[in-house]
Amino acid sequence: MFWKKSKNRKSFKCSKCGEVHDQLPALAFLTPDYYGYLNDEDKKNIAEISDDFCVIKHPEQTDRFIRTTMTLQIIDACEDLDYGIWVSVSEKTFDEYKTDFKNNIEGKTYFGRICNEIPEYRESTLGLHVNVVTKSNGIRPEIIPHESGHELIKDWEKGITISEAERRVQNMMNNVG
Ligand SMILES: [Zn+2]
Incomplete structure (x- = not known):
């Protein structure tokens, strides 16, 4: 697992409801899974990665990824569960998104595919089709999944319980390297 170390929980x-709650930490993947699969030499020689962008130059093709967020609503509590997820995008999208990145343009929609395996799902989450919608004020773009029968998409539509969210957070804590 390649989770990013999460900060302490903040209250808000x-x-x-007007109450003060502890925020759930975001479940943020450090890199696209395809970067994690590379050996150390390839990471150095054919890949570039920052907090928001990743490029992997294979001999036959170049893959491009951007960092996004996906929010699962929680049915029985006020908090949401946020994922930090890498999405692969076309060269055109990558270049346009990167050019606009500093300008905070809101509401642009791009097509992408999820490039992280979320461990809670039996069926792979790799390659799921999503729209990515840009936000202003330096907020990372948000995933709006395409309709599908995948459990993740059902959870996104319907929400999950707070106990399930806490279980996922605990699972992440146990897997932070
Ligand atoms: Zn509340």
Whole structure:
């Protein structure tokens, strides 16, 4: 697992109920899984990665990835569960997104594919089709999944329980390197 180390939980005053809650830490993947699969030499020689962009230059093709967020609503609590997920995009999308990145352009939609395996799902989450919608104020773009029968997409549509969210957070904590 390649989770990013999460910071301590922050509290926030809830706009829904007025109470103070502890925020769930984001479940953020450090890299696209395809970067994680590379050996150390290839990581050095054919890949470039930053907090928001990753490029892998294979002899036959170049793969491009951007960091996005995906939010699962929680049915029985006020918090949401946020994932930090890498999405592969076309060269055109990558170049345009990168050019606009500093300009905070909101509401642009790009097509991409999820490039992280979320461990809670029996069926692979790699390659799921999504739209990526840009946000202003330096907020990472948000995933809007395409309709599908995948459990992740059902969870995105319907939400998950707080106990399931806590279980996923605990699972991540146990797997942080
Ligand atoms: Zn609340």
